[in-house]
Amino acid sequence: MQSTLLIVLLGIIALAYHFGRKRAVAVAGGPTQIKTLHSLPTYYGLYAALWAGLPALLLLGFWAGFQETVVTAMVKAQLPAEMTAGLSPGRLGLLVNDIRNLATGNIVSSEVTPEIQAAADNYLRLQGIASIALWALVLAVAAGGISLAWRSMAPQLRARNRVESTIMVILVVFSSIAILTTLGIVLSVVFESILFFRSVPLTEFFFGTHWSPQIALRADQVGAAGAFGAVPLFTGTLLISFIAMLIAVPIGLMSAIYLSEYAPRRVRSLAKPALEILAGIPTVVYGFFAALTVAPFVRDLGASLGLDVSSESALAAGFVMGIMIIPFVSSLSDDVINAVPQSMRDGSYALGATQSETVRRVIIPAALPGIVGGVLLAVSRAIGETMIVVMAAGMAANLTWNPIESVTTVTVQIVTLLTGDQEFDSPKTLAAFALGLTLFVVTLTLNIIALHIVRKYREQYE
Amino acid sequence: MSTTAAEVGRATPTGAITAADLEKDRSFKGTIGDITSPNARMVCRDVNVYYGDKQAIKRVSLDIGKNEVVSMIGPSGCGKSTFLRCLNRMNDTIPGCRVTGLIALDGVDVYDKKLDVVPLRAQVGMVFQKPNPFPKSIYENVAYGPRIHGLTNNKTELDELVETSLRKAGLWEEVKDRLDQPGTGLSGGQQQRLCIARTIAVSPEVILMDEPCSALDPIATAKIEELIDELRENYSIAIVTHSMQQAARVSQRTAYFHLGDLVEVGETDQIFTNPQHKLTEDYITGRFG
Numbered sequence: 001m002q003s004t005l006l007i008v009l010l011g012i013i014a015l016a017y018h019f020g021r022k023r024a025v026a027v028a029g030g031p032t033q034i035k036t037l038h039s040l041p042t043y044y045g046l047y048a049a050l051w052a053g054l055p056a057l058l059l060l061g062f063w064a065g066f067q068e069t070v071v072t073a074m075v076k077a078q079l080p081a082e083m084t085a086g087l088s089p090g091r092l093g094l095l096v097n098d099i100r101n102l103a104t105g106n107i108v109s110s111e112v113t114p115e116i117q118a119a120a121d122n123y124l125r126l127q128g129i130a131s132i133a134l135w136a137l138v139l140a141v142a143a144g145g146i147s148l149a150w151r152s153m154a155p156q157l158r159a160r161n162r163v164e165s166t167i168m169v170i171l172v173v174f175s176s177i178a179i180l181t182t183l184g185i186v187l188s189v190v191f192e193s194i195l196f197f198r199s200v201p202l203t204e205f206f207f208g209t210h211w212s213p214q215i216a217l218r219a220d221q222v223g224a225a226g227a228f229g230a231v232p233l234f235t236g237t238l239l240i241s242f243i244a245m246l247i248a249v250p251i252g253l254m255s256a257i258y259l260s261e262y263a264p265r266r267v268r269s270l271a272k273p274a275l276e277i278l279a280g281i282p283t284v285v286y287g288f289f290a291a292l293t294v295a296p297f298v299r300d301l302g303a304s305l306g307l308d309v310s311s312e313s314a315l316a317a318g319f320v321m322g323i324m325i326i327p328f329v330s331s332l333s334d335d336v337i338n339a340v341p342q343s344m345r346d347g348s349y350a351l352g353a354t355q356s357e358t359v360r361r362v363i364i365p366a367a368l369p370g371i372v373g374g375v376l377l378a379v380s381r382a383i384g385e386t387m388i389v390v391m392a393a394g395m396a397a398n399l400t401w402n403p404i405e406s407v408t409t410v411t412v413q414i415v416t417l418l419t420g421d422q423e424f425d426s427p428k429t430l431a432a433f434a435l436g437l438t439l440f441v442v443t444l445t446l447n448i449i450a451l452h453i454v455r456k457y458r459e460q461y462e
Numbered sequence: 463m464s465t466t467a468a469e470v471g472r473a474t475p476t477g478a479i480t481a482a483d484l485e486k487d488r489s490f491k492g493t494i495g496d497i498t499s500p501n502a503r504m505v506c507r508d509v510n511v512y513y514g515d516k517q518a519i520k521r522v523s524l525d526i527g528k529n530e531v532v533s534m535i536g537p538s539g540c541g542k543s544t545f546l547r548c549l550n551r552m553n554d555t556i557p558g559c560r561v562t563g564l565i566a567l568d569g570v571d572v573y574d575k576k577l578d579v580v581p582l583r584a585q586v587g588m589v590f591q592k593p594n595p596f597p598k599s600i601y602e603n604v605a606y607g608p609r610i611h612g613l614t615n616n617k618t619e620l621d622e623l624v625e626t627s628l629r630k631a632g633l634w635e636e637v638k639d640r641l642d643q644p645g646t647g648l649s650g651g652q653q654q655r656l657c658i659a660r661t662i663a664v665s666p667e668v669i670l671m672d673e674p675c676s677a678l679d680p681i682a683t684a685k686i687e688e689l690i691d692e693l694r695e696n697y698s699i700a701i702v703t704h705s706m707q708q709a710a711r712v713s714q715r716t717a718y719f720h721l722g723d724l725v726e727v728g729e730t731d732q733i734f735t736n737p738q739h740k741l742t743e744d745y746i747t748g749r750f751g
Contacts, residue, residue: 346590
């Protein structure tokens, strides 16, 4: 119903554009007199289209958002008193749901009584009235907009300026949607975290060394009291990220140096995209590569050396994560190395330096801030990485620096805490939000520092 | 005075070229003037440079003498910078660039397959159009060359070398209290003198300058020109410039390039007061360029 209206409205907008244009030409006194118009005829068309469409669309959107609520409230208010008497809000909700299901032809949970049937009919009737009202109102608003635009058509009308400032407002609205969503996510995490820290003290969370979030969800359930010392998770995350960087930084940096300084153009044009394919592999694929190929290999290798390697070792997860991060390090480093001006290389070569001396003593020092920034971005990516560690790092919250033992990370724990049965007033579930907030703060800080370093460095050579 | 190219072994039309001939035909018929130098340091004969299929330099022969400043002038794209960059093989870094002909430094073929470019570039230093100090301290900028070539044995010697180089470049008094500060923080003229000091520090024999003053203001330019005149005592200098006044002020000999050809070479005074070739005259009098 509303979608038909939307299509009709779009048709009206197109017509308004067409006739607005024509009208502007006519007002100017024919196609030869277009010069006397303030703006090009197209802008008058757009101006008319905006007047026709924008208020009507806003009204339509608003109505679509609230119609259901209003109609439901009216149906509820008109229910016979004996039906609602003594019903808890939850039961009442169920009843209203039934009425709505009956009206829309869905399965009804309880027996259909004449009262419910009557209420459903009432619901349908109200819906019908609402949609007729909507049609009438939207079309009236569109017509009103068109007539307003029609009357204001004059050669002096600054249609272009009006249209452009309207477009700017639209752009502002859309970008605020993106920003506000981010803000909303942050706030929701913050509020849940505050709830968590009401039941678990900050000091226990940040300094406690025992993590065992199992807690009795129901009163009759047998379960541990729960311990929320997140230090093993932090160390686990750091250990895996550290191993990942140990792999990714040397390989990424070396390949960036080779590609930007030594590789012939043909090799570069093939090798660079090939390296960036690594960035396109879904992390879940890396995850089962880690769990099914690398982890058993590391375990068998350890066994042959006489070491007792856990089959879900930090080493395997970190190694695969490192491979995943290589393209980050290499492409960011490649960018900053390329940003070092050719004149630096010329200056060094002209003094009789060889290529490797130039790279070592001029290029790398000059590019270092940018490289550090790139590495920090890669670290924040490693800390936030989830899929690989979920599949390969294990669940045991061991407080250890031993890379061949099983550790767990912040992200893994968030995943386990929020899958399965949960209760949003239990610290077990809320702990996920506290962990998420910590993760968010850490990666945000890293990203800000990294971007600041990279930007400062870029300015230096522009 | 006028020696045709044929006398130094070039297959170009021989015989004295008169002003009347030039009036008839302004096109290039071979270099006019004496391309040789009595005390030649660098000798170039029939040098051709190709960028891919395009020939940028056509059979250029020129000597650069001891204690002499040779300036190279000509309209944009005439190949003077390309020629300069052949002298220390900086063109090696440009893909698709090919050089033929003879270029010799003190009798040694620079383009010999067996020759290592590293010592060559230490002997033939280069100063670029835009000052390009490394993003290091002033001290490290000057010490860079000596370090990579192992010219000094200890810190004291290196300190001395840095000081003398900066003194020769006329920069010591201005920077002696802030040697540890970044070279990029100096003014444009100071940066260019720092680059000259950096070049001097590896004690080259020839210094190539590619429009060293084009990014500088007149005062800084005057300082660099003064410096070039002083450096002549110890080094051979080849300078590419767009400013004819600069060529007249700093050089003893001037070479005029046109579309890859070396049109005319001669004493600077003679080139500017009495050019032989019509093209040279047109350029110098400002009719084109």
